[in-house]
Amino acid sequence: MCVSHVSHAGYIEDRDGVTVIHLKVANLPDPSRTDTASRADVAAVARFKERFADIFREKYAQQYKDHPEIYGKYNWDNVQIELHNFSGLKVESVETDLLAIAGNLAPDVLYVNFRKSDTYIRNGFLYPMDQWIDTLPRQELDQRVHDKIWPVIKRKGPTGQKHVWAMPYGGALGKVLLFRKDLFDENNIPYPDLNWTWEKMFDAARQLTKPAEDQYGLLLGRGKHESWFWVSFLWSARSDVMTYDEQTDQWTCAFNTGDAAKALDIYTRLSAEKWIDDNGLIRRGYSSKDTAGASTKWDEGKIGMHFAYIDEKLFSTINPDVTGMVPVPLGPADENGNRMRGGELNSRMLGIFAGIDHPAIRDAAFEYIWYYDSDEATRIKTNVMVEGGLGRFVNPKYLQRYGYHDVLQLTPRGWAETFEIAVNTGKPEPYGRNSNVAYDMMTLPLQKAEQLMINGDLADDQAVRLKQFQEILDDAVEKANEKMLGILTPEQKRTRRITAAATLVLIVIAFALVFRKVIKTFTPPSTSLDGKQVRWGFKKYWSAYLLLVPALLTILMWHYVPLLRGSVMAFMDYNIMGNSKFTGLENFGNVLFDAAWWQSVYNSLRYCFLIIALTFLPPVILAILLQEVPHGKLFFRTVFYLPAVITGLVTLLLWKMFYAPSESGALNKVLMHIPAIVFVAGGVVILISCLLFARRLFFHEATFAAVCFVLAGLFFGFAIVSLASPILMPRGESVGQWVVHFVPRLIDTLPEPYQWLSNSNTAMIACVIPMVWAGMGPGCLIYLAALKGIPDDYYEAADLDGAGFIDKILFVVFPILKPLVIINFVGVFITAWMSSANILALTAGGANTEVAGLRIFYEAFTYLKMGPATAMAWLLGFMMIGFTVYQLRILSRLEFKTTGKK
Structure with missing residues (x-):
């Protein structure tokens, strides 16, 4: 018999007279792993399973037997527990745990971090722990929970009452700076110490950076959460991410206060400051921002420094002979010469899923959470670590507590002090209202500042540059307060509601007219x-x-x-756990005034245009060329079709490697050996080819088509020539200097590698190129088949009329292919609006590539804002109506006939 067997996780089973409680746990230690740290965790879990029957008998058995109407009629005198690991798909930049909760597949024991804790609490994902916590001795709680962590785990919930929502495990985590001693020694740089400052770290990173050898001074990152790397600079600059007013229960974004502009200045310089290396190549910054291969580069000694967490229980498994560890550097000096250190304080936490139906499963979940980091479990883990030869990496206080005095002397000198400084000077990771979006909002000014520095739009004078940075931060904070916290004036709210009402009326009218037009179009x-x-x-x-x-x-x-049914969510503050609130037109109003949404719509138009321009017509051109090539047709068809045998994801990952931002990247390696004159010649050839087609169309009075060819020639010609713009037109030069140096520079090559996926000028086209490479071959097959159906009589007749090669393409081939081209155009257009996955895999929406579909995905399934996401989807559908009707009209006029019949 099996009861309470819900889809999300645990259940209770009666197995041959034994009551078995099944519990699904997030991050359950894996017994198949053989590293010492994993074996220590597995040993602690195994001991919990052994002791669970005694714990249950002591604390719960009698109560359960006295109230069978609540707990069920089971044999509560013989209870066992079975733990099951929660597994789910892991996708970079996607909150898959929230997806699991939304799909009712959440584990009984949830993993909770500071940043997402507010989302979990406000949406009712976590069950309050007060009924168990209140029975525990205060001494045990103080020993387990750091004072700075209490505000994170004990705070107001949806009802306005304070509760304990999660319990930390593994102790506090402090952010520190790790450095490679061997690299510092090679460059004669003194090791960092407790008094290290930003300026010293910057100088060290500059000396360690050698891009030609693929060596960089500091590891930073990219993507939507890039600001994780910046936040330590922010705190060290006497600023903060969010502030809380206890009296008004109001959170406010504050990452523009204090010396935040100085924090942005040094971070941007580390990321993108221009300098010239010994080979005369232009370089950007003194850091590597490729986090995908970061661990390999660190192990190979290609990274000089990087930020990392230090664990209270297990400091690290790094080799102290090669790697050093110090607290994060001190920030800028104030007017009195005082400096501040602001690292990050964090902790792993576990919580009880609120969707658990049976109280016995909740009790078992809490007992697991409490035991996993109890004194007994810590003793077991410490013992396994010591026996496994890693005792020197355990915090000395635990070695002292459990009697391993002989191991104490092996502990790396200074690490305990580093941990104490990291924790005492650290600030909790953002945990305020909607803090799940905090890193995203703080990343926007970082990306904007970096792009300005790459474009040369930042002042050289530091005082002026700091004012520019302050304006960027002020604007970002204003947007964050509006987006994250909904801080709006009554007048703003009223304006948005009126605008939303008018927009919805237009949408209803438009839909009515569209359906009327569709019915009329398809009525014979x-x-x-x-x-x-x-x-x-x-x-x-x-x-x-x-x-x-x-x-x-x-x-x-x-x-x-x-x-x-889903459309109703557009008018609600939707909560997947229930208790959704009707908000009227608020979601539509907020979306209509959301600049980020309209930017994503604009990005979608850019993306759609590029896909159509580069993946629609090229297969037609390729098919004609493959049809007309006199020799080697099979060879060329095989070459162009070969990329189709590679799966889409592999193609994207392959091109992500090609796009490596250094000269060692495959694409940069090719382009940096091509002189500027080749790019210019390529652009001129494209332009002349299009003008030849336009000339014949003008001759035959096809003016509109001719103008389109002229514009296409200008666009593609300029695009190819612009690849040489860093060579021919360096930033900061006058027109006179450019004219004087133009001819000599034609034989020069690129002065710096392209930052394909991180520069907003190239990122969007970089997302499209893999689709062109993989789709040209398969896309041309259908046109090749159609070309085979064109009778030779047509070509012979054209020859008799004096038609040239271009005339045959325009007036013989294209008219016959036109219906096929139209149908494919519709398919390519639809594909362009549905291919957000390519951008997710390559840039995750960074570098101004976040399209509307990706924006809706993040809004709904990363931040669980189903209401605004649904409103966005409806607005996007409204914008697509016009083109949809046009497509339907075209398709309704097409006639399909059997070959040879009229």
Whole structure:
């Protein structure tokens, strides 16, 4: 018999007279792993399973037996527990744990971090722990929970009452700076110490950076959470991420206060400051921001420094002979010459999922959480670590507590002090209202500042540059307060509601007109003698209707019913755990005034244009060339079709490697050996080719098509020539200097490698190129097949009329391919709006590549803002209506006939 077996996780089973409680746990230690730290955790869990029967008997058995109406009629005298690991798909930059909760697949024991804790609490994902915590001795709680962590785990919930929502394990985590001693020794740089400052770290990073050898001074990062690397600079500059007013219960973003501009200045210089290396190449910054291969580079000695967490229980497993560890550097001096250190304080936490139905599973979940970091469990873990030869990496206070005095002398000198400084000077990771979005909002000014420095738009004078940075931060904080915290004036709210109402009226009218137009477009002309239109014709066409019923019901059930039901969320503050609130037009109003949303729509248009320009016509051109090539047709067809055998994800990862931002990257390595004159010549050839087509079209009075060819030639010609712009037109030069040096520079090569995926000028086109590479071959096959169907008589007739190669393409090939081209155009257009996954894999929306579909995905499934996401989807659908009707009109006019018949 099995009861309470819900889809999300645990259940209770009666197995041969033994009551088995099944518990699904996030981050359950894996017994298959053989490293010492994992074996220590596994040993502690194994001991918990052994002791659970005694714990249950002592604390719960009698209560359960006295109240069978609550706990069920089980044999509570013989209880066991089985633990199951929660596993889910891991996708970079995607909060898959929130997806699991949304899909009712959450584990009973949730992993909680500071940043997402507010989202978990406000949405009702966590069950309060007060009923268990209140029974525990205060001494045990103080020993386990650091004073700075209490505000994170004990705070107001949805009802306004304070509760304990999670319990830390593994002790406090402090952020420190790790450095490679061997690299410092090679460059004669003194090791960092407790008094190290920003300036010293910057100088060390500059000396350690040698891009030609793929060696960098500091490891930073990219993506939506890049600001994790910056936040330590922010805190050390006497600023903060968010502040809280206890009296008003109001959080406010504050990352523009104090010396935040100085923190942004040094971070941007580390990321993108321009300098010239010994080979005369332009370089940017003194850091590596490629986090994907960071661990390999660190192990190979290619990274000089990087920020990392230090664990209270297990300091690290690094080799102290090679790697050193110090607290984060001191920030800038104030007017009195005093400096501040602001590292990050964090902790791993576990919580109880609020969706658990059976109280016995909740009790078991808490007992697991409490035991996993109890004194007994810590003793077991310490013992395994010592026996495994890693005792010197355990915090000395635990070695002292459990009697391993002989191991104490092996502990790396200074590490305990470093940990104490890191924790005492650290600030908790952002945990305020909607702090799950905090890193995203703080990353925006970082990306903007870096792009300005790359473009040369920042002042050389530090005072002026700091003012520029302050303006960037002020604007970012204003947007963060609005986006994260919803801080709006009554007048702003009223304006948004009125605008939203007017927009919705327009949407309703537009949909009505569209459906009317669609019905009219697909209504066939009357064929009856009296001229009357047959509306339905059930009697005559009953068999056709009968055949359509299954398809109609399927589409209705799986498309329109979910669409209509989901549309209700656009008018609600939707909570997947229930208790959703009706908010009227608030979601639509906020979306209409969301600059980030409109930027994503603009990015979608750019992305769509590039996909159509680069993946729609090139297969047609390739098919014609493959058809006309006199020799080696099989060879060329194989070469162009070969990329199609590689799966999409592999293609993207392959090109991500090609896009490596150094000269060692495959694409940069090729381009940096091509002189500027080749790019110029390529652009001129494209322009002349398009002008030749335009000339023939003008001759035949096809003015619109001719103008399109001229514009296409200018666009593609300029795009190719612009690859040489860093060579021919360096920033900061006058027109006169450019003219004087133009001819000599034609034989020069690129002065610096392209930052393909991190520079907003190249990132979008970089996301499209893999689709072109992989899609050209398969895309041209259908056109090749159509070209085979063109009779030779047409070409012979064209020859007799004096038609040239271009005339044959324009007036023989294209008219026959036109229906196929139109159908494919519709497919390419739809694909362009549905291919957000490519951007997610390559840039995750960074470098100004976040398209509308990706924006909606993040809003709904990363931040669980289902209401605004649904409103965005409706607005996007409204914008697509016009083109949809146009496509339907074109398709309705197409006629398909068997070859050879009229």
